[in-house]
Amino acid sequence: MLPGMLAAAHTLLHPATGLSTLRVVAKTPLADGVCGLTLAAPDGGRLPDWTPGAHLDLLLPGNVNRQYSLCGNRWDPTTYQVAVLREPDGRGGSAYVHDRLRDGDVVGVGGPRNNFPLVPADRYLFVAGGIGITPILPMIAHAELLGTSWTLLYGGRTRASMAFLDRLAAYGDRVLIRPQDEFGLLDLRSALSGAEPGTKVYCCGPGPLLDAIEIICAGLPPGSLRTERFVPKPQGPPVRSTPFDVELARSGVTVPVPPGVSVLTAMAEAGVPVLSSCRQGTCGTCETPVLDGVPDHRDSLLSEAERAAGRSMFVCVSRSCTDRLVLDA
Template identity: 55%
Template sequence: MNEPVDDPDEGVLELRVEQLRREAEGVLSVTLADPEGGLLPAWEPGAHIDLERPGLVRQYSLCGDPADRSTYKIAVLRERDSTGGSAYVHDELRPGDLVEVGGPRNHFALVPAERYLFIAGGIGITPILPMIGAAEAAGAGWRLAYGGRRRETMAFLGDLAGHGGKVDAVVEAEHGPLDLDALLGAPQDGTAIYCCGPGGLLDAVEERCAAAWRDGALHLERFKAKTFAIDASAERAFEVDCARSEITVPVPADRPIIDCLDDAGVAVPTACREGICGSCEVKILDGVAEHRDSLLSRAEQEAGRTLMVCVSRSRTERLVLDL
């Protein structure tokens, strides 16, 4: 029996590219496997992995079958203004190449519900695919509204066709954008909403749900960080007490917590440094955080149990963290 592949020191796997496949115009799927044929760490719908190379880490949602422990599958959109991640996958990656992979991690987990409303825009369909499988297996009701600019750019339409009327594929060039007012105008008890896609879509869905739906009904995953209006002149210094390390780290007004911790020798995993991947999430023991991440829900931020030390700061003069 194959044993799960794992690196207990770094949590980074070296996997081999098994297959590259064109899923739509500008979208390439990548299938990864252990070179020795071992089982990969288990994951659940909503999870993502880090694709790593020197000086570059990018997060991609797993879109394959969680029951298949032999491979991971991701899909990558070629970004027009790529900073290296999508260009690397599309232009350089080839079958047989070895790549370093971190994770999987899941901050977009599928909660139990009677019904699900899935809303996807473009490449945001990737985390939704295994969620649909899980909803089907649980016997829950569901529907998907999947929007894209042109039919040729919408990945996995063929895979979704078998679900019939549960899937509404809306091609903007033919029918206009998703009708969010119709989708979200009438709140439904027992329905969980899962949305992934461009920032504009997520902002619009978030606005409508905040006005009408119960707290906790909406679950979002962002590929890019929110834009925060920050007055640099109003930033202030504070101290971070690392409870387990028994170290106090001063954080100047113009430096992020993660950099100051690193200078003090307090190691915290980090990948995106934008507050979207969750790798640097740390438990708060005392103090009040100034949350600037794009990952925690509003309720989670208000609860104040954790923060992302790559982007968030402190509202209090002292912040005690479980480090």
């Protein structure tokens, strides 16, 4: 599913809360500061299928929602695997997973959903920084399955902090491992200089890495680069600082949205709640179709072409350029 396309119904989701529960069946160390979770349905039943690039929402104590990329075997029908980096300056989600979550515990889960899909290409260049390797792993497995040419440039602070090196070793010289303490920052220009026409570049990692690769790839054909961010991309001020109206076509309600109030909040206060998770424009949960008006896109998901088309918006962060927006809600 491409970003900008509306999420299909998720069979894992509870119709009222948007969440189901999965049980932790294994918790394993993967690297310094990284642990892996294997999750299964409490009854051991089949889980919804997923595609490379998909993530799960984990609902942790304190009403903390965190998104983690699926990195296991997508053909395994009964378990999901995610990897969690301990974030010392985070808001407590990763610390809970590392310090308190145990085998047998049950966690709330939403998804899987995919805002970072692998699209067909003649060849792929994958670039991963740190825990950004997680969505790339199933992409590599899929490229292998299709017989598509690919290479991976993978960086991290130290070799010991980089997860899945043993799993990647099987791919030989198609994988370039570049810990920062040994090689410095990733040489993106060198990696991209050898990219042949028809190459799709997929990059996931910390913000500075994504900012740098977006600059370097600016001259490539549109759609050549696809990125996924774990934290929101910095945004400038909204297009307008005055109120606007949102007409909810299916609900027959029009709600005013004053400055400082999100469309998501205004909709909920009007009795038209929308399923949401990150509230930062990074997870894609709250995507809503736009029937009329011009959105002020403030998410970190849509491509420039999708923003220009204006067919949908993420109501947790995006606003309006026009006096009135009409949404299919």
